[in-house]
Amino acid sequence: MTVDLDQYAKPGKGYYLALGLEGSANKLGVGIIKHHLGQLSSTNRAEVLSNVRDTYITPPGEGFLPRDTARHHRNWVVRIIKKALVEGNVRGTDLDCICFTQGPGMGAPLQSVVIAARTLSQLWNLPLVGVNHCIGHIEMGREITGAHNPVVLYVSGGNTQVIAYSDQRYRIFGETLDIAIGNCLDRFARTLMIPNEPAPGYNIEQMAKKGKHLVSLPYTVKGMDLSMSGILANIDQIAKDLFGKAKQVKNKQLIDEETGEPITSEDLCFSLQEVLFSMLVEITERALAHVNSNQVLIVGGVGSNERLQEMMKLMIQDRKNGQIYATDERFCIDNGIMIAHAGLLSYRTGQTNDLWNTVCTQRFRTDEVFIKWRDD
Amino acid sequence: MATSLPYTLNLSIPFESARQAEIACKTLSPDPILKVNELNVKYSHDSNTLTCAFSGVSDRVIRVAVSNVIDNIKTIIECMDEFDGKEDELFQ
Incomplete structure (x- = not known):
């Protein structure tokens, strides 16, 4: 692995922090991850600072419908973000970027979460990074298991x-x-x-x-x-x-x-x-x-x-x-930390989304994503 | 674009500051309208007021769109209430 992951580091800061928002199905997850400068390795692991999740549970015999799930996410998203910041003991100014699930998933729940991501990104002047949900799972799995x-x-x-x-x-x-x-x-x-x-x-x-x-x-x-x-x-x-x-x-x-x-x-x-x-x-x-x-x-x-x-x-x-x-x-189960992790890898290779480019999509195949942070 | 959208409705929402109104406008604007021949929504902001101009083929279409936009604005306002100007704060 020879990809330089530190071209976009803030001067004088030895680490990166990313906030990740996930809401593509019935789980609403917010996580904060920390990467230290340099390649991720067995001696330089990503650190999970917080990983909060709230699941929309339906009665027995019923599935979760997009509209109701979106309502659940809207009700909880701000509170869960706040909880993640409290648990991680993190200030807004410490963060490098805000990562959100751009797809694939259910349209309405995705959209309800990206609204919060866009607002917070403008309030705190942080770049947004759109993440493919599947890539989030893969990268988090690789990082946790080695x-x-x-x-x-x-x-x-x-x-x-x-x-x-x-x-x-x-x-x-x-x-x-x-x-x-x-x-x-x-x-x-x-x-x-x-x-x-x-x-x-x-x-x-x-x-x-x-x-x-x-x-x-x-x-x-x-x-x-x-x-x-x-x-x-x-x-x-x-x-x-x-x-x-x-x-x-x-x-x-x-x-x-x-x-x-x-x-x-x-x-x-x-x-x-x-x-x-x-x-x-x-x-x-x-x-x-x-x-x-x-x-x-x-x-x-x-x-x-x-x-x-x-x-x-x-x-x-x-x-x-x-x-x-x-x-x-x-x-394993959908969480915000995997979105933060995959998004931060993207951010470290200079990939961010401007506001007009943050529209969520229900179909977003795994092989559409260019994996800039690996070159093996 | 010959289709006419005879039903219209304007929402004017005051925010605490011009900056907040602008943020709300920019947050709502990126999402595309799925059926452009049935509905059109235009967002604009002037000092501290956000204006959402709806036009559609029926009042039903407008009602659904308005309800959706208001839901989104609720999230935006809650976000502002909790986080605006607090990027230096350690939450408890």
Whole structure:
């Protein structure tokens, strides 16, 4: 790595501070990160000064809608920014830049947060840096785990991608052709009326731990890509047959063939996880073979699922010097600190957005971003 | 641009200072209007007043737009109340 990251340092200041605002889905996050001058390395790590998050939780059986989520973010954004400044013990004059999620994500929530970012940037005379949400996840994952050049599996409520770095771009090797894996899990949680607190995926994971019987579901890997909507439709139908409210027809009993025991909702959660995660492991392994790598980094909300981490580990252990990197929920699930971190890397290479260039966009692909801060 | 937008509404919002009105105007201006043949919004500022001029094909379109702009202005004003002139302050 030979990119000079200190051309834009303030004279006489030995460090950088960035404020990051994230609100592309139902989490509102604000974080403050500190970089010291020089290349980031194992001896010069980025420091997390604060990482505050507030999640918009909907009742069981309901998803979060853009308008309501935007209202939640508007209600909280100023208070959360203030909380982050208090926790980080940081003054406005200490900051170098304000970073915000420019996309991809839901339009209304993104827009409600960028309004606060624009206002604060003008009030305190700080430059704005627009950040691609996916790049935020990748860079934060690399920084926290120390993974140097991993194949990245990015799995969340809105995204499912297998990514590898080449020539200053994060390139997408494989991705979902329809819905994201987190969306698939969340929607099944709604079918079963599982609570959305703290997260629907987390509750499915806990139920799956009690599941024993594997129910047969479609397995839909399409080359390097995945399709998940058919699996969801299939398991939704099974769940409706078993536990549906339509009592005019007696609910079907589904029996496990080997033990003769009835199938429970825990078994369904278990089966859904096993099938979805096997598909992810398959395409990740193929990407590893393609790029001749032996490191996997799992990022995104679904990445905090321990069963996924375990399955990935089993695969990686069979490869020579294989290593798996994952983070916990503080950095996996959407947060402001990753936006601050990726934005600060951008800022240190001279990339900032003027006001007219801060419009958020719902579609913003990972490989559109020029990774100026790496040149390996 | 031959389409006519017969319904109009002007909002005038006073701020504490001309600078605040200008910041609000600049914060609102970048976001594009999605359906330009149905709605047009023009933001301007004069001393400490922010003016939002709406014109649209129906009063319904205007009502939705006004409600959205007011929501945004609420965030802007809350931001100003909490942070304007306080960049040197350590919040407690």
